[in-house]
Amino acid sequence: MKQKLLLLIFFTAEIGSAGAQGVLYKKTDTVSAAGTAAQQAEQAAPADTIGFVPYNALMRNSSGAVSLIPARDAEISPYADINQALIGKATGVEVRIPSAEPGKRNAAFIRGLSSLMLDNADVMNGQPTYVVDGIPLILDHPFAYDIQRFGVNRLGTEINLLSFLNINDIQSIEVLKDFEATAKYGPLAANGVVNITTYGPRAGKLRVSVNSYVGYALSPDISTTNAAYERDFRLPFYQQYASTGQWQNFPAYLADSTRPEYYGAADWDDLYYRNAWSDGIQAAISGGGRLANFRFSIGQLSDQGVADGTGMNRYNVNFGINIMPVKDLLITTRISAATINRTRNHFLRDRISDEDYVIDLETPPSPNKAILQQYYDYLADGIDDNKDNTIQVMANAQYTFSDKWKLNSRFGIDYVQNFRDLFIPSTLGDGNNFASNFQGLNKRLVWDNSLEYHEDIRDAHHFGVTLGMYTQWDKWSYNYGKAYKGKSDYIKVYEQFNNSNNYQLTANYKDILQSNLASFYANLDYNFKEKYFLSFYLREDGSSDIPAENKWLFSPTVSAAWELSHEKFLSLPSWVNKLNLRASWGLVGKRLPYDYYNAGPVYDVNIGWNGTPNVSTYDAYPVLNASYGLGYITEGIQWPVVEQGNIGLQAGFFDKRLRLQVDFYAKTYRDLLLKVPVMEEHGYTGVVKNGMDIRNRGYEVSLEGDILQKKDFQWTAGFSAYANSNTLMALPGGAHDITIGDRHLVVGKPVDDYWVLVNDGIYRSDEDVPVDPATKEKMSYQGLALRAGDPRWRDLNGDYVIDERDRVLKGSLSPDIAGSFTQTFQYRNMTLGFLFNYAFGREVINQALADRFDFANREGADDLTGVKEVTYWQQREEDYESIPQYNPWSPVQPYQANQTLFLQDASFIKLRTVSFSYDFRGKWMKKAGIERFRLYATADNLWTRTPYKGGDPEAVSYFGYDEGDYNWGFPKRFVLGFNFRF
Numbered sequence: 001m002k003q004k005l006l007l008l009i010f011f012t013a014e015i016g017s018a019g020a021q022g023v024l025y026k027k028t029d030t031v032s033a034a035g036t037a038a039q040q041a042e043q044a045a046p047a048d049t050i051g052f053v054p055y056n057a058l059m060r061n062s063s064g065a066v067s068l069i070p071a072r073d074a075e076i077s078p079y080a081d082i083n084q085a086l087i088g089k090a091t092g093v094e095v096r097i098p099s100a101e102p103g104k105r106n107a108a109f110i111r112g113l114s115s116l117m118l119d120n121a122d123v124m125n126g127q128p129t130y131v132v133d134g135i136p137l138i139l140d141h142p143f144a145y146d147i148q149r150f151g152v153n154r155l156g157t158e159i160n161l162l163s164f165l166n167i168n169d170i171q172s173i174e175v176l177k178d179f180e181a182t183a184k185y186g187p188l189a190a191n192g193v194v195n196i197t198t199y200g201p202r203a204g205k206l207r208v209s210v211n212s213y214v215g216y217a218l219s220p221d222i223s224t225t226n227a228a229y230e231r232d233f234r235l236p237f238y239q240q241y242a243s244t245g246q247w248q249n250f251p252a253y254l255a256d257s258t259r260p261e262y263y264g265a266a267d268w269d270d271l272y273y274r275n276a277w278s279d280g281i282q283a284a285i286s287g288g289g290r291l292a293n294f295r296f297s298i299g300q301l302s303d304q305g306v307a308d309g310t311g312m313n314r315y316n317v318n319f320g321i322n323i324m325p326v327k328d329l330l331i332t333t334r335i336s337a338a339t340i341n342r343t344r345n346h347f348l349r350d351r352i353s354d355e356d357y358v359i360d361l362e363t364p365p366s367p368n369k370a371i372l373q374q375y376y377d378y379l380a381d382g383i384d385d386n387k388d389n390t391i392q393v394m395a396n397a398q399y400t401f402s403d404k405w406k407l408n409s410r411f412g413i414d415y416v417q418n419f420r421d422l423f424i425p426s427t428l429g430d431g432n433n434f435a436s437n438f439q440g441l442n443k444r445l446v447w448d449n450s451l452e453y454h455e456d457i458r459d460a461h462h463f464g465v466t467l468g469m470y471t472q473w474d475k476w477s478y479n480y481g482k483a484y485k486g487k488s489d490y491i492k493v494y495e496q497f498n499n500s501n502n503y504q505l506t507a508n509y510k511d512i513l514q515s516n517l518a519s520f521y522a523n524l525d526y527n528f529k530e531k532y533f534l535s536f537y538l539r540e541d542g543s544s545d546i547p548a549e550n551k552w553l554f555s556p557t558v559s560a561a562w563e564l565s566h567e568k569f570l571s572l573p574s575w576v577n578k579l580n581l582r583a584s585w586g587l588v589g590k591r592l593p594y595d596y597y598n599a600g601p602v603y604d605v606n607i608g609w610n611g612t613p614n615v616s617t618y619d620a621y622p623v624l625n626a627s628y629g630l631g632y633i634t635e636g637i638q639w640p641v642v643e644q645g646n647i648g649l650q651a652g653f654f655d656k657r658l659r660l661q662v663d664f665y666a667k668t669y670r671d672l673l674l675k676v677p678v679m680e681e682h683g684y685t686g687v688v689k690n691g692m693d694i695r696n697r698g699y700e701v702s703l704e705g706d707i708l709q710k711k712d713f714q715w716t717a718g719f720s721a722y723a724n725s726n727t728l729m730a731l732p733g734g735a736h737d738i739t740i741g742d743r744h745l746v747v748g749k750p751v752d753d754y755w756v757l758v759n760d761g762i763y764r765s766d767e768d769v770p771v772d773p774a775t776k777e778k779m780s781y782q783g784l785a786l787r788a789g790d791p792r793w794r795d796l797n798g799d800y801v802i803d804e805r806d807r808v809l810k811g812s813l814s815p816d817i818a819g820s821f822t823q824t825f826q827y828r829n830m831t832l833g834f835l836f837n838y839a840f841g842r843e844v845i846n847q848a849l850a851d852r853f854d855f856a857n858r859e860g861a862d863d864l865t866g867v868k869e870v871t872y873w874q875q876r877e878e879d880y881e882s883i884p885q886y887n888p889w890s891p892v893q894p895y896q897a898n899q900t901l902f903l904q905d906a907s908f909i910k911l912r913t914v915s916f917s918y919d920f921r922g923k924w925m926k927k928a929g930i931e932r933f934r935l936y937a938t939a940d941n942l943w944t945r946t947p948y949k950g951g952d953p954e955a956v957s958y959f960g961y962d963e964g965d966y967n968w969g970f971p972k973r974f975v976l977g978f979n980f981r982f
Helices: 002-009 037-044 071-075 082-086 120-125 142-147 179-189 227-241 244-248 348-355 369-380 496-502 847-853 923-928
Strands: 031-034 066-070 093-096 107-110 129-132 170-176 193-198 204-217 276-288 292-304 311-326 329-343 383-400 405-424 434-457 461-486 503-528 532-543 552-563 576-589 603-605 607-609 612-615 624-626 641-653 658-677 686-709 713-730 737-740 743-746 754-756 759-762 791-793 808-810 817-827 830-840 843-845 903-905 908-919 932-945 973-981
Touching (some): 082 107, 082 170, 129 179, 179 193, 179 503, 179 532, 179 576, 204 292, 227 244, 658 737
Antiparallel strands (some): 170 193, 503 532, 532 552, 607 612, 737 743, 759 791, 908 932
16 A cells, blocks of 8 residues: 555656756756766866876765766776776775686676675676666576586676776766665665766767777787696606506507697697787767757777687767757657677687587697697687677656756666577587577666655755655566587578478577566655755565565665764864765665566476486477476565665865775675575475575775875875675574585685685605594595595594595685775876785685696596696696695595695785876867867786786686686786877
């Protein structure tokens, strides 16, 4: 009844926010491009202000924990996607980029992890909401993993959807972290919000701008090897431990030194690596009169990868128009479209995953360029086309009844298509070819209406009330078909049902997932003489993913601020110019990732067997079976919720030449869903139920200072730091601990620590192995007696058995403290800037090093562990002498990755960016009508200081494992460009 009453009272507009971004207008009825605080701050800044500006906008008037990245930074550092622009520039944000392959998906986490990170699906579900001009973007969904045996990449293009925006169309990027700043987004704010504002239409004379750059990235400097190097590495192990049978099974490609394909020239890097070019151009035109104005832009980006022939191309177009058909009615429309093509890597591992077929892994690729060229020639006979098309539409109507009343209505569409055609010729598939086709669709519709009322009483009391309703419709779908054993390699495209007769073995899949959200909200703001601020935000959210009895959730938020610098009784020193204390507390729901949670146990129309998640039919007939792999869905699933408290301080000293911002927060995710493992006799792999709580606590500090402010010379420095720690507060059913795969979760401990055995050296002889005085049995590992050459793992519970109870939770990819520091020097028209970022107290598992020593178990294995890429023939800068020479054939698997032997410190300091720019100024520019002409040069990733020996300490998997071949660090890149406007 409450919802119906609210519906009768009002209709909503943008997501609980007053005003339409980029479309507010003055009482003169002239349409302008004012709007958000970020836009106003950007327009107020002088056009020639460049370099590393205050990232956190410490003196901004709006409340809440917000990091602001103005577009001026991006203009001289043209990034291909949004997350790259956040690295080192937004406190409280951790960006994980396992691979610098152009166009590939990456991830960002705001104020810690929002759930367990067990697989790639969890990573996708843990991302913040990205909002562009008030429209929340819809990103790819992990549901396609349900039909994959190998979860290396999600089916489809794997293109980063955050790459569709041209960085030169972006006016500002705001990272919203506490609920004071994000409450208006409701459940979309559970993982934080990245609010992106683009340049909008503006009244005035016709204005044209052109931004362009060219970049050059350097290929990595590596040392190549051939079979002689690998043979010499293995021989000491064979000489000490190998039996006659193991000697006889010495790999053939290493045993015969006369084979030129393995013992010849190791020049594969000439084909694999390259110095790579990138370029981009964007042009925009804007203008119009007081009743109608517009902006139109087009852009192009091309980015070559330095490895494996990878790259991406993007073409985008944007159009926005403001019109005022009648007095007090403003209509704004924005249309943005882009197409992205991605050239993917040629990893054997990824190809096996795509084909769901393990090829012959007895021998690795040749390190010889001439032979490797044959492989690339075969690939050229295949097809791997990846394309994403995206379009975003926003229409906003704003009617102002008076100075006190305003009605907003906004409608938005975010529409994404992705297509992949893959064909592998028979020359690369053990005589069998393979073809597949993927067609995916993501669609989001948003309708948002609000009614606002503002009242001022005697210039002292200021009231604001907003009532609104928000509705969101989401849909993800795909059609996927794959086929084996085609009649001919000339038939390369598999069009699912239309072309299935050309192949002997075919399978087709189709899935649709829908999720709807309806919200009602009310916001009350009050401030007294701009000194005391109080805000209440109340909302009721209903989700189609929640069972009917728990569908609706009430979410309150309260925030307050005190402008201490306006209080006369405090008698603050004259050098204190600003002192603001603020606090907030709120609770919002966290959306469930799947729609099948709302109906209890579920069934699928498919059948499968061990190792293969889904087969669409059995003997051409659909089969109904329980979703054993998804887990048993218990009844009564309810909303998970996020509770967050924040206390913040903003201060300005010495005429605001020194600026400080500090935030302390506690963010708790309650009643999260978890699939609890059960005995296999139950049939299901686990039971899905509420009851897991995770708490993140931390602080954020930003300090900026104008050290010198002379007429011709200015020097500004900045420093930021943030720390976050997470704790598992509860498990379903009141359990104390639980084991899921190679992860062990204990209440009261962090959720992302590694679970490892502790190394204490090596057993040099059988006599060194301890004996249990009670049983007279030697110490064992999971029932296997330890012998000479085995690891000396620490027996923590003293039972003379090394097992899971002797593993410890130790180390984490999440740093203890991270941040950045900047230096900006400006002399007349020239600006020189430095950006460093750092992360201390983070560890990674050096999986690549473990695999290097675990050759006995990996050689020729009939699964992904047996894959050797061409980069196998590369000498890495590892400290091999520190690794004990265990017996690699021991059944205890001595070189397993999850032990302290391979847990390594991956702290770092990086010189992320150096930029130099020159702004032309003079009377000649004014006469020519030129507003801005800037030349700039930027260098990225020039220097890294780290104790880690495995490679780039940032280039690791989402879960903290350095996988070597598959984790590419960003190369050194040099950019020349210009910004021109007249």
